[in-house]
Amino acid sequence: MEELDLQLLKRLSKGRKKLTKRINMKDIAKEAHVSVATVSYVINKRPDQKIPMETVERIETAIKKLGYVPNLAARSLVDNKSKLIGVVIPQTEPGKQFMFHNPFYGELLSSIEYNCRIEGYHVLISGTDVNESYLEIAKKRSLDGIIIVGMHKQSYYNDLIDCQIPIVLIDSYCKELPFKSVSLRDREGAKLATNYLISKGHRKIGLATGILTKEGVTRERYLGYIDALEENNIEINEDFIYEGTVSNNYGQALSTQIFKVDERPTAIFASADVIAIGLINGFKKQGMILPKDMSIMGFDDTWLAKTCDPQLTTIKQDVAKKGEVALKLLLSNEEESPKNIVLEIELIERESVYQI
Amino acid sequence: MEELDLQLLKRLSKGRKKLTKRINMKDIAKEAHVSVATVSYVINKRPDQKIPMETVERIETAIKKLGYVPNLAARSLVDNKSKLIGVVIPQTEPGKQFMFHNPFYGELLSSIEYNCRIEGYHVLISGTDVNESYLEIAKKRSLDGIIIVGMHKQSYYNDLIDCQIPIVLIDSYCKELPFKSVSLRDREGAKLATNYLISKGHRKIGLATGILTKEGVTRERYLGYIDALEENNIEINEDFIYEGTVSNNYGQALSTQIFKVDERPTAIFASADVIAIGLINGFKKQGMILPKDMSIMGFDDTWLAKTCDPQLTTIKQDVAKKGEVALKLLLSNEEESPKNIVLEIELIERESVYQI
DNA sequence: TTGAAAGCGCTAACAG
DNA sequence: CTGTTAGCGCTTTCAA
Numbered sequence: 001m002e003e004l005d006l007q008l009l010k011r012l013s014k015g016r017k018k019l020t021k022r023i024n025m026k027d028i029a030k031e032a033h034v035s036v037a038t039v040s041y042v043i044n045k046r047p048d049q050k051i052p053m054e055t056v057e058r059i060e061t062a063i064k065k066l067g068y069v070p071n072l073a074a075r076s077l078v079d080n081k082s083k084l085i086g087v088v089i090p091q092t093e094p095g096k097q098f099m100f101h102n103p104f105y106g107e108l109l110s111s112i113e114y115n116c117r118i119e120g121y122h123v124l125i126s127g128t129d130v131n132e133s134y135l136e137i138a139k140k141r142s143l144d145g146i147i148i149v150g151m152h153k154q155s156y157y158n159d160l161i162d163c164q165i166p167i168v169l170i171d172s173y174c175k176e177l178p179f180k181s182v183s184l185r186d187r188e189g190a191k192l193a194t195n196y197l198i199s200k201g202h203r204k205i206g207l208a209t210g211i212l213t214k215e216g217v218t219r220e221r222y223l224g225y226i227d228a229l230e231e232n233n234i235e236i237n238e239d240f241i242y243e244g245t246v247s248n249n250y251g252q253a254l255s256t257q258i259f260k261v262d263e264r265p266t267a268i269f270a271s272a273d274v275i276a277i278g279l280i281n282g283f284k285k286q287g288m289i290l291p292k293d294m295s296i297m298g299f300d301d302t303w304l305a306k307t308c309d310p311q312l313t314t315i316k317q318d319v320a321k322k323g324e325v326a327l328k329l330l331l332s333n334e335e336e337s338p339k340n341i342v343l344e345i346e347l348i349e350r351e352s353v354y355q356i
Numbered sequence: 357m358e359e360l361d362l363q364l365l366k367r368l369s370k371g372r373k374k375l376t377k378r379i380n381m382k383d384i385a386k387e388a389h390v391s392v393a394t395v396s397y398v399i400n401k402r403p404d405q406k407i408p409m410e411t412v413e414r415i416e417t418a419i420k421k422l423g424y425v426p427n428l429a430a431r432s433l434v435d436n437k438s439k440l441i442g443v444v445i446p447q448t449e450p451g452k453q454f455m456f457h458n459p460f461y462g463e464l465l466s467s468i469e470y471n472c473r474i475e476g477y478h479v480l481i482s483g484t485d486v487n488e489s490y491l492e493i494a495k496k497r498s499l500d501g502i503i504i505v506g507m508h509k510q511s512y513y514n515d516l517i518d519c520q521i522p523i524v525l526i527d528s529y530c531k532e533l534p535f536k537s538v539s540l541r542d543r544e545g546a547k548l549a550t551n552y553l554i555s556k557g558h559r560k561i562g563l564a565t566g567i568l569t570k571e572g573v574t575r576e577r578y579l580g581y582i583d584a585l586e587e588n589n590i591e592i593n594e595d596f597i598y599e600g601t602v603s604n605n606y607g608q609a610l611s612t613q614i615f616k617v618d619e620r621p622t623a624i625f626a627s628a629d630v631i632a633i634g635l636i637n638g639f640k641k642q643g644m645i646l647p648k649d650m651s652i653m654g655f656d657d658t659w660l661a662k663t664c665d666p667q668l669t670t671i672k673q674d675v676a677k678k679g680e681v682a683l684k685l686l687l688s689n690e691e692e693s694p695k696n697i698v699l700e701i702e703l704i705e706r707e708s709v710y711q712i
Numbered sequence: 713t714t715g716a717a718a719g720c721g722c723t724a725a726c727a728g
Numbered sequence: 729c730t731g732t733t734a735g736c737g738c739t740t741t742c743a744a
Contacts, residue, residue: 022436022495022720022721024720024721024722025721025722026721029731034730034731035730035731035732036721036722036723036731036732037723037724037730037731037732037733038729038730038731039722040722040723040724041723041724041730043722044723046724049729049730050729051729051730052729055729055730069491069492069495069496070496070721070722071433071495071496071498071720071721071722072429072496072497072498072722073428073429073430073432073433073438073497073498073720073721073722074429074433074720074721074722074723074736075721075722075723076429076722076736077427077429077430077433077720077721077722077723077735077736077737077738078721078722078723078724078735078736079722079723079736080378080736082429084480096470097466097467097469097470097676098462098465098466098469098470100459100462100463100465100466101459101462101659103456103457103459103462105462106454106456106457106459106461106462107456109454109456109481110453110454110456111453113453113454113481113482113483114452114453114454114483117482117483117485122480122482122493122497123480123481123482124440124478124479124480125465125469125479125481126469126473126478126479127469127470127473129473135425136425137478139378139425139427140425140426140427140428141428141429141478142427142428142429248659248662248663249659252662277663278663281663281664281665284665285665303457303604303605304663306604306608307604307633307634307637307660307663307664308637308663308664309637309640309641309665320453378736378737380736380737380738381737381738382737385715390714390715391714391715391716392715392716392737392738392739393714393715393716393717393739393740394713394714394715395738396738396739396740397714397739399738400739405713405714406713407713407714408713411713411714426737426738427736427737427738428738429736429737429738430720430736430737430738430739431737431738431739432720432738433719433720433721433722433736433737433738433739434719434720434737434738434739434740435720435738435739436720713744714743714744715742715743715744716741716742716743716744717740717741717742717743718739718740718741718742719738719739719740719741720737720738720739721736722735722736723734723735723736724733724734724735725732725733725734725735726731726732726733726734727730727731727732727733728729728730728731728732
């Protein structure tokens with residue numbers, strides 16, 4: 001009693017806002033006439049503690065009655081876990097906004113969040129700040145795991161390398177990095193696409209791609225494109241390789257640029273649907289008839305692919321699965337799980353490729 | 357010393373994983389030969405505590421040397437703040453994935469995250485689980501604020517109503533709810549769009565919209581559409597009001613449906629760009645020539661609007677600003693800030709409307 | 713100017 | 729089966 005009064009007094013003296021006191025385990029314990037330990041046991045459903053039904057019910061009633069919700073910060077302080085998964089999404093530039101122009105990221109994030117929720121985790125999304133390493137965020141928040149999407153500067157990973165937090169990379173091909181990863185048969189996908197164009201009679205095949213960073217997906221797709229050409233003894237024409245940003249804008253801009261030159265490809269494989277869409281609309285704006293005047297292929301099979309006319313023939317990846325697998329990998333035991341998982345791709349035939 | 361040994365022993369006995377001990381304030385204090393209180397003062401740059409430069413430097417050196425990062429969970433336990441903002445994004449259905457098919461949400465989320473980061477907050481995104489009220493998440497995580505995007509079931513808000521956490525609603529018109537909100541001149545925007553179509557000679561104007569929930573944006577836009585027709589003495593034709601989902605798919609499906617009937621509008625105002633895009637591509641697939649055979653307008657001016665052919669004439673909203681303002685409102689003092697902020701819209705004229 | 717110590721809410725070892 | 733209690737890392741009085 002003595003103690004209670006003291007506490008109450010303190011709260012009151014702290015100002016009005018503290019009046020709505022947070023219900024804690026102690027309150028539940030008092031209400032249910034048990035100790036905090038017992039409450040804790042019940043809440044965490046510890047199988048090793050044999051608590052009689054009667055007590056459990058009393059406690060559960062008290063919890064419901066008082067509207068008690070455990071404080072994760074306190075729990076985190078004890079076991080150093082947070083039930084928080086950090087997700088890093090590429091940005092237009094460090095310190096700026098996300099690259100959500102590509103629907104791929106939204107879908108992926110959605111899948112990660114969904115699967116986290118099922119597993120009882122929450123998702124912390126944060127872009128990369130200019131003056132803060134992600135390690136700092138990870139430590140501050142005691143993140144239980146990190147999923148990093150896309151490629152980042154080498155320095156970005158450095159800090160993270162010998163921190164104890166499980167990390168899974170999505171769409172990164174940096175073999176040196178000691179992280180688990182989830183990726184795609186990107187190279188095969190690109191090869192598949194290019195071969196498809198070749199099978200349709202095309203010989204002058206362009207590649208429209210994002211910046212070819214050393215270990216990114218774009219490079220893999222580039223390599224697949226090269227593979228296909230080489231295997232078919234088609235000479236690689238550097239002029240047909242267009243490197244820009246992964247955006248609709250770039251596709252549009254590129255189309256006008258290509259339209260101007262005399263010697264142009266008859267087909268273009270874009271390493272992302274967004275680029276492909278830009279290309280299609282751009283070419284049409286120049287008055288070209290698609291796919292007759294220009295065949296286009298994409299990669300990803302986001303919902304955009306069905307959005308254009310002609311509908312896009314593209315390489316499909318299972319984005320939802322990518323997120324799901326990444327989380328599984330993240331939460332699985334070091335030992336038992338493979339280091340890298342590579343997902344399959346599939347060619348989706350629609351209308352954007354013309355048979356020569 | 358005694359104490360130290362004891363601690364160390366404990367750590368060791370707890371197994372290998374604890375070997376990489378977390379550096380805490382105590383360690384810094386020891387390293388810098390000061391007390392933990394002093395370290396705390398320095399870290400928090402408390403102006404009321406006069407700490408000599410020399411001490412400050414010693415502490416800062418120690419922090420750098422040991423790579424110390426404060427533990428937010430511990431801090432949170434003390435002051436009951438988390439530096440965490442919860443963001444609720446609409447889902448396809450409760451317990452499922454986000455509605456990221458509409459680029460609007462991605463852009464909005466991106467803006468919120470960006471502004472949070474600038475203000476020193478992190479973003480917790482979570483969908484609405486079926487068996488958990490958001491209040492539970494909010495309490496568990498001691499969220500400092502919540503931004504709720506879109507409309508949700510009334511019951512969803514109920515729990516939240518008398519919790520102390522600041523809440524800002526984006527795109528909700530529920531006046532009864534005691535929350536601050538950020539919205540748009542949606543009704544005026546829709547009216548503007550419809551009037552524009554009228555000014556181009558259209559009289560048979562359709563409306564393609566998402567479900568008309570009682571207090572959602574879609575309803576406002578519907579009302580604006582009605583306003584314009586009424587003011588121009590154009591009879592409202594219920595057959596021209598198409599209610600479906602806010603998606604490209606719905607637009608496509610709708611187009612074939614409209615194509616089949618004899619009596620059809622000459623122009624359609626879609627209450628979201630995504631729908632409009634679906635419509636455009638759908639109609640073209642039927643062989644219609646746009647905009648001659650059918651004029652289309654959208655709403656939002658997402659990047660999709662420039663993606664189609666003809667490019668979409670639409671109502672533009674400033675999504676980045678919406679996120680920014682929502683956060684400002686959330687973090688501002690109860691008293692000093694207005695309850696609702698309504699942002700302006702603007703008509704962007706492109707190519708999708710035909711002058712009759 | 714600095715330090716000791718209480719306490720935030722929870723877990724778990726240990727004692728009963 | 730249940731209770732006592734020592735921390736987890738930090739902030740903040742209060743005292744020196």
